[in-house]
Structures are given as structure tokens and as C-alpha cells.
Amino acid sequence: TLEFDTASEVSEELLYLKKKEGYVGKHSRQYRDFVFKEDDVLTLTYPKSGTHWMIEILSLIRTKGDPKWIQSVPIWDRSPWIEILNMYEALEAQEGPRLITSHLPIQLLPKSLFTSKAKVIHLIRNPKDVLVSGYFFSKVCSSFEQVASLQEHFERFLQGNVLCGSWFEHTQGWMSMRGKESYLMLHYEELKRDTRSTIEKICQFLGKTLEPEEMNSVLKHSSIQAMRDNKMSNYTLMDGSNFNLKNGPFLRKGVSGDWKNHLTVAQAEAFDRMFQEKMAGLPPELFPWD
Ligand code: A3P
Numbered sequence: 001t002l003e004f005d006t007a008s009e010v011s012e013e014l015l016y017l018k019k020k021e022g023y024v025g026k027h028s029r030q031y032r033d034f035v036f037k038e039d040d041v042l043t044l045t046y047p048k049s050g051t052h053w054m055i056e057i058l059s060l061i062r063t064k065g066d067p068k069w070i071q072s073v074p075i076w077d078r079s080p081w082i083e084i085l086n087m088y089e090a091l092e093a094q095e096g097p098r099l100i101t102s103h104l105p106i107q108l109l110p111k112s113l114f115t116s117k118a119k120v121i122h123l124i125r126n127p128k129d130v131l132v133s134g135y136f137f138s139k140v141c142s143s144f145e146q147v148a149s150l151q152e153h154f155e156r157f158l159q160g161n162v163l164c165g166s167w168f169e170h171t172q173g174w175m176s177m178r179g180k181e182s183y184l185m186l187h188y189e190e191l192k193r194d195t196r197s198t199i200e201k202i203c204q205f206l207g208k209t210l211e212p213e214e215m216n217s218v219l220k221h222s223s224i225q226a227m228r229d230n231k232m233s234n235y236t237l238m239d240g241s242n243f244n245l246k247n248g249p250f251l252r253k254g255v256s257g258d259w260k261n262h263l264t265v266a267q268a269e270a271f272d273r274m275f276q277e278k279m280a281g282l283p284p285e286l287f288p289w290d
Helices: 014-019 025-032 051-062 068-072 085-093 127-140 150-159 167-175 188-193 195-206 212-221 224-229 265-279
Strands: 041-045 099-102 119-124 183-187
Touching: 041 051, 051 068, 051 099, 051 119, 051 188, 051 195, 051 212, 051 224, 119 167, 119 188, 119 195, 127 150, 127 167, 127 265, 150 265, 167 265, 183 188, 183 195, 188 195, 195 212
Parallel strands: 041 099, 041 119, 119 183
Antiparallel strands: none
């Protein structure tokens, strides 16, 4: 059993997100008492790693490819974020096996997660793509740090001075669950490269089977174009709250390696040095990207 002293093990920098009203803020005490159940499925990501894609896939696996649910219920009500205050009620009200989402570092998850058999799907993505995706998203979503340039966002990202703290610590923290039966780590890149096999892997982990036509429907309705066309998933329903979709789409490019179009050689090299330093000791095959 993994155990964390949620208050003392977390550095102030990591708790940058604590300062965010409505994100964690005053809500923290309430969600820490949340009780996970053994049939819960938690999508765990650092922001901009493909969270919504995973939720769409899990929603469709649950309905065996039937799109009615994803087309009638907003994505944040299908798999509410545990740390977001105004989603908490939807989370508690869910019936049947629950889909739950979180961007929190492992130290901040309710302890009940680690004593339950709830399943954790940890989706990771090349952090250079995460960084670039986050930069564009900061123009769309006011919960993200507002910056004057990509360089400023770059520096903040490396320092961990962004919404969910250091990518490096966040990722290593969750990777400490490797080897547990209830933990599955997936890469955005493999999901993108071979969506069908990766969904099969997810089904196996969840103990579900899909008929070929059900699988085809999952694939069809979770494609980025289908998600852009689905008003329950494209955030147009949130436009005007802390989202401003005039500044860019919620579902931007959806590709691997877009960092090459945005980071300079010097930035990429500085990033790689930091990566080597912070992730030393972890097997390189955990990070199958260039
Ligand atoms: P980009 O900004 O690089 O395009 P999150 O859901 O964690 O906020 O992650 C958002 C990223 O996932 C965005 O990346 C978005 O385009 C990508 N994404 C969302 N749905 C996708 C899909 N169906 N296929 C591929 N990528 C998707």
C-alpha cells in the first residue's frame, strides 16, 4: 500500500495549484476525504497530455461504442475532475462504475485511492509537446498562467511554476505505481500511432471486451474530428466562463512532435539537459519519443 502524508510531503512550489481559486483552493479538504471504490477508473494526467481523448475513449468503451452518452452529457460530467470544486457533486452523484479524472500529483490524491482496487490509467506524453500544447492553451483558458511569450512559458514549465507544478516530479510520482496491478501507464504517442491496439490494451486492463463493430465505433467517435464536432466534448458549452475559444480551439492539432515547429534548437537542448538530470535513473524505454 502506498501511503502519503498529503500535507507535509508536498513542497510549496508543487502546491502552486493550491493558490488557484476553484481549482483546488478551498476545496482541498473535501476531496481528500473522497472514497474510491474498486470499480472506479481514474484517468490521471499532467494537463495537456491527452486527458480528454482518454475520457472520450473510456466513455465509449463503457457504452460499447454507442455514442448516445458522449453526445448528450458534457465530458466533465462523464468523468469529473476530483479536484475541481464545481465538478465534485457530479462525481459523487455518478451511478455505476465511475469514471474520474485528475491532474493532481500523486501526493495530493485521497489516500483511499491507494487502499482500494480502483484502476488508474496514467497517460503521459512527450513533455515538449505538453509544454507547447500548454502554451497555446494558456491563451484559451484563464486558469493557465498568462504569459507574454513562449519563452516565458518555457521557463515557467522548466521551473515547475505552472498549474500542476513540475512535469518531472508529477510524472515520476505517478510512475512509482509501476508494477501495481491497478496501474496502467500509456503514452499519447502509442495511442496516436496505433489507436486500436492501445484501446485493446485498455479493454484488457479494464476486463472488457468489444466486438469488432463496437471497437470501430469507439475509434470513429473518439477521433479528434468527431470530438471537435461534439459539443459535449469541444468545450463550446464552457466558452465565456474561463475559456475563450476566440483565442484558439479547445482541440488544437492532436499530433505528436509539434514541438519541433515551435521550440528553438537552444530551447530543445536546454529541455533535454533538464530531462536527463531530473529523470536519471528511470529506464529510457519509458519515454519512447524523440
Ligand atoms: P495539442 O494542443 O498538441 O493539439 P488534454 O486533454 O490533456 O488537455 O490534452 C490536450 C491535447 O490532446 C491537445 O494537444 C489536443 O489536440 C490533444 N487531443 C485531444 N483529443 C485528441 C484526439 N482525439 N486525438 C488526438 N489528440 C487529441
